[in-house]
Amino acid sequence: xxxxxxxxxxxxxxxxxxxxxxxxxxxxxxxxxxxxxxxxxxxxxxxxxxxxxxxxxxxxxxxxxx
Amino acid sequence: xxxxxxxxxxxxxxxxxxxxxxxxxxxxxxxxxxxxxxxxxxxxxxxxxxxxxxxxxxxxxxxxxxxxxxxxxxxxxxxxxxxxxxxxxxxxxxxxxxxxxxxxxxxxxxxxxxxxxxxxxxxxxxxxxxxxxxxxxxxxxxxxxxxxxxxxxxxxxxxxxxxxxxxxxxxxxxxxxxxxxxxxxxxxxxxxxxxxxxxxxxxxxxxxxxxxxxxxxxxxxxxxxxxxxxxxxxxxxxxxxxxxxxxxxxxxxxxxxxxxxxxxxxxxxxxxxxxxxxxxxxxxxxxxxxxxxxxxxxxxxxxxxxxxxxxxxxxxxxxxxxxxxxxxxxxxxxxxxxxxxxxxxxxxxxxxxxxxxxxxxxxxxxxxxxxxxxxxxxxxxxxxxxxxxxxxxxxxxxxxxxxxxxxxxxxxxxxxx
Numbered sequence: 001x002x003x004x005x006x007x008x009x010x011x012x013x014x015x016x017x018x019x020x021x022x023x024x025x026x027x028x029x030x031x032x033x034x035x036x037x038x039x040x041x042x043x044x045x046x047x048x049x050x051x052x053x054x055x056x057x058x059x060x061x062x063x064x065x066x
Numbered sequence: 067x068x069x070x071x072x073x074x075x076x077x078x079x080x081x082x083x084x085x086x087x088x089x090x091x092x093x094x095x096x097x098x099x100x101x102x103x104x105x106x107x108x109x110x111x112x113x114x115x116x117x118x119x120x121x122x123x124x125x126x127x128x129x130x131x132x133x134x135x136x137x138x139x140x141x142x143x144x145x146x147x148x149x150x151x152x153x154x155x156x157x158x159x160x161x162x163x164x165x166x167x168x169x170x171x172x173x174x175x176x177x178x179x180x181x182x183x184x185x186x187x188x189x190x191x192x193x194x195x196x197x198x199x200x201x202x203x204x205x206x207x208x209x210x211x212x213x214x215x216x217x218x219x220x221x222x223x224x225x226x227x228x229x230x231x232x233x234x235x236x237x238x239x240x241x242x243x244x245x246x247x248x249x250x251x252x253x254x255x256x257x258x259x260x261x262x263x264x265x266x267x268x269x270x271x272x273x274x275x276x277x278x279x280x281x282x283x284x285x286x287x288x289x290x291x292x293x294x295x296x297x298x299x300x301x302x303x304x305x306x307x308x309x310x311x312x313x314x315x316x317x318x319x320x321x322x323x324x325x326x327x328x329x330x331x332x333x334x335x336x337x338x339x340x341x342x343x344x345x346x347x348x349x350x351x352x353x354x355x356x357x358x359x360x361x362x363x364x365x366x367x368x369x370x371x372x373x374x375x376x377x378x379x380x381x382x383x384x385x386x387x388x389x390x391x392x393x394x395x396x397x398x399x400x401x402x403x404x405x406x407x408x409x410x411x412x413x414x415x416x417x418x419x420x421x422x423x424x425x426x427x428x429x430x431x432x433x434x435x436x437x438x439x440x441x442x443x444x445x446x447x448x449x450x451x452x453x454x455x456x457x458x459x460x461x462x463x464x465x466x467x468x469x470x471x472x473x474x475x476x477x478x479x480x481x482x483x
Contacts, residue, residue, distance in 0.1 A: 020430055021465060022472035024352055032353075034479040040471070042338040043346055050355050 076393040080411070083388040086449030087414035087421070096413065103407035104366040104416050105160035109153050110382070111185050113141045114172035115374040119209050119251045122242040123275065125303050125386045126172070132389065137374045140177070145376040146185050148398040154192035156403040157200040165189070167204040169226065170382075172374070175212035182206070182217060183224030205229055205270050209243070211251050213258030222268045229270040230259055235288025239280050259292045271296030271341070278313050278320050282327040289340075296341040299325060303386035305444035306455050322462035329463075333470055348467045351434040360415075361439040364432070367415035370406055372398065380411045387444040414450065415440055423453050435460050 029051060032044045080088040097103075115137035120127060126134050141149075157165050167186055175182070186204045193200045206221060210230035221228060232255055233239050240252040262269050272294040274285065289297060301321055304310035313320025325344065332342055347359050357363030360381075371379040371392065378396040385392050394409050406412055414421045422437040429435070437443060438454025445452050454460060 021352075021468045024468060024472060024475075027353055027471070027475050029353065029355075032475060035474065036477050036479065037474040038336055039333055039338045040349075040474045043341075043349055046341070046346075047350055047353070047355055050350065050358070 076390060076395040079388070079390045079393075083391070083446060084444070084449035085447070086451040087410040088449070090449075090451075091410045091414050093408050093410055093413045096417075097408070101417075103404075103413065104368055105162060106156060106370045106403045106406065107162060107164070107368040108166040108168065108370070109149070109189075110168045110170050110369060110371040111141065111146075111149060112137075112171050112372065112374045113146075113169050113174045113185055114176045115139055116176065117171060117173040117209070118176060118211060118245060119173070119243060120246045121209075121244065121251075123302060125383055133385070133393070134172070139374070141185070141372075141374050141376075143184070145372075145374075145398065146188050148376060149185070149372050150188035150192040151196075152398050152403060153189050154196040154200075157193060158197035159404065162197070162200050164201045164203060165193075167202060169204070169206040170371075173209055173212065174206050175208045175217055179214075179216040179220040182220045183226060186224055186226055203227075207231065207273070208258075209251060209255060210258035210262070211254035213261055215261060218261060218265055218268060222265060226268075227270040228262055228268050229273060230255065230262065231273045231275075232256075232259065232289070232292075233274050233277060234280055234285040235291050236284070239277065239285055239288065242277070256292075263293045266293070266295065269293075269295055271298065271343075273298040273300060275300045275302055276321060276324055278311060278324060282324045283331050286328045286331060294340050296343055298343045299328065301439070301442070301456055301459075303383055303441060304455055305387055305442055306452055307444065307446040308386070309455055319459045319462045321456060322459035322466070325459075325463055326466050329467065329470070344463075345467060348434060348464055349471060351436075352464075352468055352471055354433075357436075361436075362434065363436040364418040365436075366418065367412060367440070370403055370412075378403070378406055380406075380409070381440075383439070383441045384411070386441050387450075388446070421451065423451050426453050431461060431464050434464050 029044060029047060032040065035041050035044065077088065115134055116139050117127065122128055153165060167189060169185060186202065190202055193202065204224070204226040205228070206226055207229045208231070210232060213228070218228070233243060237250060237252045240250065243251045243255070245251055272289055272292065274289060274297065276299055302310045328342065329345055332339065332345065343359065347357050347362050351357055351363050357365050360367050360369065369381055371382060373379050376398040378394055378398060378401060379392040380394060382392060394406060394411065396405055396409070419427050419432060422432065426432055426437045438456055438460055440450055442454040442456055443450045443452045
């Protein structure tokens, strides 16, 4: 184990992490509907609820965290 | 000006350990300036204060706060009734469309099947009287070792979904989840999960605390064997004064690396095998949608905890910071949940960006990260206004998912039917 305090680690490795975020400004649920990426398509389908029923968001209890 | 309601007994410790927010946040001034509180929407009822396990990292039993020792073993019917009344009053006052109940502890299944639904039924009855338009959703968070056919049936009949804590699908992943004699809890938990998986309508999902010593893909794949509809991969409770275990060799972003190994497996699969909450919440926030978690994003905290003895507390996870960190001095007998909203600890978690460190407020990722989970920001003697101790990991994680989202969005769309 290193002795450097946790949280001061340099960012190393991984595609897309060295720079900033890519431009996602053109993306929204409508733009991503029908995407052929199977996992993203299912994620997007589930997120439609958040738009149509914002008060119904299930605040998933994160405990062991919350 | 309404008092914050924090009793003198708890305030000195808060001020000593956490000047932010207990010294530096002036809640009456906030209210006078027009900042309105957000109602509580989720109520955690600690129906049992004891647990049949003694997990080595438990934030209730094994970390700084030892307050569980002063709690009665079980919530009395009188306390349950009082809790139900206060919840219904709050729902009525704020015209809530829904309240979320979480049965917790300790281990809430240390209750006979016939008694499991009592707190939820009490809240439903109080709402029928005081706030009939308010729906109830309910869940129980359990270690799974006491899940039996009888308990599952009782919970299902009451509409209570079941979430199980397990750190992986193999015995070696759960070496830290032991009972008070040091014996593994995995066997009983696995049996409980296999029973639960036969009742998908009752199955909320699994919560898993990340262990860097375990292979991430093996951990993920082994948990899929229990068919969880959702999977929570949790960063260990830690802060700047009590840092998390690091990876081999020290430094770097080992928690991001661990999570991204899972992400790559999950993201490139033929189908979505489960909803991995941290990945889906990051995607939602990247797309500008509201978060459904208090560990990411800037949405106001909206969870209250009712202790076994009827005390009103802040989130349990704060106990990882210092003894008494979750205490408010409020009780169901003498206070309402509106009093909790003016407690500095909760008020600080409803300020969004304004509660964050300077570096966080100016970070391009702040709308997604939200400064990270509140307990992770703690530093002894200063309080909760640091970046997350996991800041470097969160940056890597969010940027990687953002890049993956960007690349996926370049793919063709299915032809309209």
